Amino acid sequence: MENNVIKGIVIMLMTALFASLAAAGSRYLSSYLAIHVIVCGQYITGLILISPIMFKRGSKGLVTERWRLHLLRGVSGVAALYAFYFSLSHIQLVEATLLRNASPLCVPVIIQVWLGIKIPHRRWRPLIFGFIGVMVILRPIPGSISFWHFSAFISAILVGMTMVATRLLVYTESNTTVVFYYYLIAVLASLLPALKSLGPAPIHVWAMLFGSGLCLHLAMSCYTMAFRYAKPSVISPISFFGVVFAGGWGWLFWGQIPVIWTYIGITLVAAGAVMVIRQEGVEAELTSVTAG
Numbered sequence: 001m002e003n004n005v006i007k008g009i010v011i012m013l014m015t016a017l018f019a020s021l022a023a024a025g026s027r028y029l030s031s032y033l034a035i036h037v038i039v040c041g042q043y044i045t046g047l048i049l050i051s052p053i054m055f056k057r058g059s060k061g062l063v064t065e066r067w068r069l070h071l072l073r074g075v076s077g078v079a080a081l082y083a084f085y086f087s088l089s090h091i092q093l094v095e096a097t098l099l100r101n102a103s104p105l106c107v108p109v110i111i112q113v114w115l116g117i118k119i120p121h122r123r124w125r126p127l128i129f130g131f132i133g134v135m136v137i138l139r140p141i142p143g144s145i146s147f148w149h150f151s152a153f154i155s156a157i158l159v160g161m162t163m164v165a166t167r168l169l170v171y172t173e174s175n176t177t178v179v180f181y182y183y184l185i186a187v188l189a190s191l192l193p194a195l196k197s198l199g200p201a202p203i204h205v206w207a208m209l210f211g212s213g214l215c216l217h218l219a220m221s222c223y224t225m226a227f228r229y230a231k232p233s234v235i236s237p238i239s240f241f242g243v244v245f246a247g248g249w250g251w252l253f254w255g256q257i258p259v260i261w262t263y264i265g266i267t268l269v270a271a272g273a274v275m276v277i278r279q280e281g282v283e284a285e286l287t288s289v290t291a292g
Contacts, residue, residue, distance in 0.1 A: 016242035023088065087149070169229050
């Protein structure tokens with residue numbers, strides 16, 4: 001397991017970019033297709049893209065002794081995507097993305113409850129900065145938070161579980177194996193509802209579905225790779241940058257112009273990410289001096 005925090009952060013940024021593109025595409029597709037069809041279609045696209053790589057590796061790539069962890073990651077990932085996409089159909093792209101990207105706030109709690117590992121206090125500071133940034137952008141007032149906001153936050157909790165599960169899996173499994181089993185479980189879980197909801201749509205919609213599936217595949221591949229280089233508590237705050245990208249797509253495609261509070265919130269989110277990088281830099285220097 002290679003420990004390269006900067007590489008992990010860069011890859012996580014790419015994850016946020018591709019995931020935001022998949023989310024924007026899914027918001028557009030929800031006007032033409034049922035959510036079940038969108039979810040299953042994207043996962044089938046990913047499974048088709050990764051299958052040739054698995055076939056080249058032969059039966060060796062399919063061997064795993066961690067079925068329970070694969071199943072947990074797959075089910076929580078599918079449920080997270082469903083919760084997120086349902087919220088996209090009812091609230092703004094930026095709001096849904098903000099709440100989904102609150103997952104780093106859940107990771108330390110999940111790690112402590114699940115694995116019994118206490119997160120150092122310094123790790124909480126960038127998370128708090130990110131959380132304040134989210135609250136500044138959302139500016140919740142009585143009556144403004146709906147069930148669909150809650151659905152997006154449930155997605156964040158489930159994504160936090162996949163982050164921890166992914167980190168555990170990559171210790172013994174290859175990136176390809178982890179992603180393949182995720183797609184396989186996701187397709188099996190979403191196929192029947194998708195078939196029941198399938199209906200006609202314009203050709204460009206099916207092309208968009210493939211494109212959003214490709215973006216989701218790239219996001220998943222980068223996501224899995226990122227946890228090979230750094231811990232969830234270290235790089236998970238970088239996923240907040242998905243908010244920045246979502247705000248850009250919302251402005252570009254739906255004319256959602258960010259207000260001053262959005263920029264303030266984004267600044268706080270970026271500050272939290274910078275704190276993570278600086279912390280890791282100092283810790284690396286201390287470790288090097290001690291080793292010397």
